[in-house]
Amino acid sequence: MFESPIREPLILGHKTYNQITTDLVSPILGRTSWKWYVTTAITALAMFAGFAAIAYTIWVGIGTWGLNKTVGWAFDITNFVFWIGIGHAGTLISAILLLFRQRWRMAINRAAEAMTIFAVICAGLFPIIHMGRPWLLFWFLPIPNTHGSLWVNFNSPLLWDVFAISTYFTISLLFWYTGLIPDLAMVRDRARPGSFAHILYSILSFGWTGNAKQWQRFEAVSLVLAGLSTPLVLSVHSIVSFDFATSILPGWHTTIFPPYFVAGAIFSGFGMVLTLMIITREALDLKDYITLEHIDAMAKVTLATGMMVGFAYATEFFIAWYSGSYWERYIFLNRAFGPYWWSYWIMVSCNLLIPQVFWIKKLRRSPWFVFIISIFVNIGMWFERFVIIVTSLHRDFLTSSWRMYKPTWVEVTILIGSFGLFLTLYMLFARFFPVIAAAETKSILKTSGDQYAGLSWEAYQAQKRAGVFGSVLQPAHHPDNPSQP
Amino acid sequence: MAKYLIGLYTDEERLLAGIEALQKASIPIHEVCTPFPVHGLDQLLHLKKSRLPDAAFVYGALGTLTALSMQIYMYTIDWPINIGGKSFLPFPSFIPVTFELTVLFSGVLMFLSYLAVNRLYPGKRARIYDPRQTDDHMVVAIAAEPHWQKAQAVFEKTGASEIKIVEV
Numbered sequence: 001m002f003e004s005p006i007r008e009p010l011i012l013g014h015k016t017y018n019q020i021t022t023d024l025v026s027p028i029l030g031r032t033s034w035k036w037y038v039t040t041a042i043t044a045l046a047m048f049a050g051f052a053a054i055a056y057t058i059w060v061g062i063g064t065w066g067l068n069k070t071v072g073w074a075f076d077i078t079n080f081v082f083w084i085g086i087g088h089a090g091t092l093i094s095a096i097l098l099l100f101r102q103r104w105r106m107a108i109n110r111a112a113e114a115m116t117i118f119a120v121i122c123a124g125l126f127p128i129i130h131m132g133r134p135w136l137l138f139w140f141l142p143i144p145n146t147h148g149s150l151w152v153n154f155n156s157p158l159l160w161d162v163f164a165i166s167t168y169f170t171i172s173l174l175f176w177y178t179g180l181i182p183d184l185a186m187v188r189d190r191a192r193p194g195s196f197a198h199i200l201y202s203i204l205s206f207g208w209t210g211n212a213k214q215w216q217r218f219e220a221v222s223l224v225l226a227g228l229s230t231p232l233v234l235s236v237h238s239i240v241s242f243d244f245a246t247s248i249l250p251g252w253h254t255t256i257f258p259p260y261f262v263a264g265a266i267f268s269g270f271g272m273v274l275t276l277m278i279i280t281r282e283a284l285d286l287k288d289y290i291t292l293e294h295i296d297a298m299a300k301v302t303l304a305t306g307m308m309v310g311f312a313y314a315t316e317f318f319i320a321w322y323s324g325s326y327w328e329r330y331i332f333l334n335r336a337f338g339p340y341w342w343s344y345w346i347m348v349s350c351n352l353l354i355p356q357v358f359w360i361k362k363l364r365r366s367p368w369f370v371f372i373i374s375i376f377v378n379i380g381m382w383f384e385r386f387v388i389i390v391t392s393l394h395r396d397f398l399t400s401s402w403r404m405y406k407p408t409w410v411e412v413t414i415l416i417g418s419f420g421l422f423l424t425l426y427m428l429f430a431r432f433f434p435v436i437a438a439a440e441t442k443s444i445l446k447t448s449g450d451q452y453a454g455l456s457w458e459a460y461q462a463q464k465r466a467g468v469f470g471s472v473l474q475p476a477h478h479p480d481n482p483s484q485p
Numbered sequence: 486m487a488k489y490l491i492g493l494y495t496d497e498e499r500l501l502a503g504i505e506a507l508q509k510a511s512i513p514i515h516e517v518c519t520p521f522p523v524h525g526l527d528q529l530l531h532l533k534k535s536r537l538p539d540a541a542f543v544y545g546a547l548g549t550l551t552a553l554s555m556q557i558y559m560y561t562i563d564w565p566i567n568i569g570g571k572s573f574l575p576f577p578s579f580i581p582v583t584f585e586l587t588v589l590f591s592g593v594l595m596f597l598s599y600l601a602v603n604r605l606y607p608g609k610r611a612r613i614y615d616p617r618q619t620d621d622h623m624v625v626a627i628a629a630e631p632h633w634q635k636a637q638a639v640f641e642k643t644g645a646s647e648i649k650i651v652e653v
Contacts, residue, residue: 016621017495017520017521017620017621018620018621021520021619021620021621142555142559148564149563149564150564151559151560151563151564152559153566153568154556154559154560154575154578154579154582155568155571155575155578157581159582160581160582160585163581163582163585163586163589164581164585166589167585167586167588167589170589170592170593171588171589171592171593174592174593174596175592178596178599181605182520182521182619185611185619186520186619186620188611188619189611189613189616189617189618189619189620190616190620202608202610202611203607203608204607205611206600206605206606206607206609207604207605207606207608207609207610207611207612208605208611208619209518209611209612209613209618210518210519210520210521210618210619211516211517211518211519212516212517212518212519212523212526212527212530212532213527213532213603214603214605215519215521215522215523215526215527216522216527216532216535217535217537217599217602217603218522218599219522220535220537220538221535221537221595221596221599223538224537224538224541224591224595225592225595225596228541228545228588228591228592231584231588232585232588235581235584235585239581242581438521439520439521439522440521442520442521442621443521443522443523443524446497
């Protein structure tokens with residue numbers, strides 16, 4: 001019940017428990033705004049355009065893409081790594097920040113975990129369609145087969161990816177849903193008995209009542225899942241980086257790839273969390289929960305991880321020079337000054353230079369400014385993967401096989417479609433699920449609510465004696481819930 | 486359907502004081518439901534430590550064993566493939582899949598155990614005493630009818646905002 005006076009409150013607006021419930025449930029049970037329909041219609045349109053392009057790719061073949069003999073991986077794997085990276089912030093926020101007892105995570109962890117799940121769905125699309133014959137996907141599974149039971153190659157990082165990403169998706173989904181069950185029960189009990197919403201949320205909330213034993217198990221399970229997710233999130237992007245790092249291609253076979261990719265993933269993930277949360281707090285009027293303090297904290301993480309990524313760029317260049325390898329040096333000079341110089345400098349400016357503005361506190365606390373920077377981060381991190389993949393490939397060992405790569409409309413439409421899929425899923429989530437972990441937020445109200453935080457122990461006790469925190473004499477009656485049997 | 490006397494609290498400190506007073510008066514508490522995890526409640530009710538984390542360890546170990554035996558069987562015993570003269574038992578290569586399956590088994594089986602021990606499943610009818618117990622009220626339910634009168638006095642004294650008899 002006591003928080004150091006230097007800590008800023010995490011929940012503003014002098015909220016009570018009931019107000020937290022009302023603020024989170026009313027967008028779900030209330031009327032849908034026309035803005036939601038318009039936005040969802042646009043994102044769904046993009047999604048279906050992407051599906052059409054995927055169908056065209058599968059029907060005609062990956063010859064519809066701009067790939068050639070030299071550049072065999074380009075847009076598809078760029079998008080794959082990009083989306084996997086986006087997915088990392090959710091687990092980082094909910095798992096690593098939970099283990100570090102960072103309370104500010106509670107306002108954003110639910111939405112960030114949802115983003116993780118949706119981003120992994122988008123990411124999972126690309127390896128499947130880039131195979132050209134997606135119906136042979138099951139060749140990746142270690143199952144008895146008709147090829148004399150010839151098994152999958154456990155030496156291959158591409159196979160490790162299959163295990164890593166499916167595990168990551170499953171565990172993220174379970175972690176997310178574990179936290180959702182009590183909050184869905186909260187929505188269930190606010191819905192009119194017998195209404196469609198009541199039936200729906202009754203099914204989804206699994207009969208949760210919130211008794212003491214359930215909460216005790218809930219906390220035990222959350223902590224273990226957080227402990228499991230922490231190494232998992234680090235392993236997933238490390239394994240994705242092995243796809244490149246275990247090859248023999250200059251520009252790819254770099255030992256710093258695993259930590260470099262993880263830092264980049266956290267960076268891009270926070271970029272996307274900022275983009276979506278700044279819109280969400282405006283659209284759903286959650287400014288008391290996702291405060292400037294939260295945006296400030298996320299901007300700091302973005303700055304720190306952006307500099308880690310920048311440090312990795314510098315290290316790569318130094319090692320390329322220091323290694324004395326002719327090809328290694330050439331690849332890095334070609335990256336920065338070759339035909340794809342523009343993509344390299346977009347990457348450096350968006351990821352390293354532009355986030356430097358976050359040194360200034362005033363700019364970190366200006367939501368619209370942070371929103372614009374977060375868009376740059378998203379662009380920069382997409383280009384990072386493009387740079388790594390395409391510039392390392394396009395000038396092969398033999399000069400005669402040097403080729404340029406240019407995406408076709410099919411690839412661009414699939415990329416737009418993946419954004420459409422991601423945003424449509426997010427819109428559905430924001431409409432039908434509580435976007436903030438309500439139970440967890442309630443549990444920190446008395447330490448981080450603005451009417452409690454920053455009080456000295458004596459002042460807190462004095463206020464408590466004076467009955468500031470609710471009086472016994474006033475039985476609470478809520479207009480949304482006049483249910484007395 | 487059974488009848489319960491319930492006391493509703495709006496403040497977790499009052500709730501804890503109320504439970505303590507009930508225990509002192511040796512009134513058996515049937516159930517305590519709260520809208521969020523209340524710190525110190527499990528110790529006060531003498532709830533045994535959950536064994537789910539131990540189960541998670543066992544499930545994880547099961548995943549490790551499954552992954553290793555699967556890979557060694559497929560790659561080393563059933564169909565060894567000569568890839569550039571590399572080892573038929575490339576142990577370092579087995580680590581990523583082993584790690585992932587350890588996490589997968591541990592997480593999925595623990596989640597299923599969690600649902601099972603809590604008797605939670607899709608479509609289960611929630612036995613709630615008052616809809617506000619998932620909002621901002623903490624419910625203490627007393628099942629034993631002979632204790633109701635004494636319990637009511639304790640609820641009143643410890644600042645319960647509402648006391649009533651409900652059928653669940």
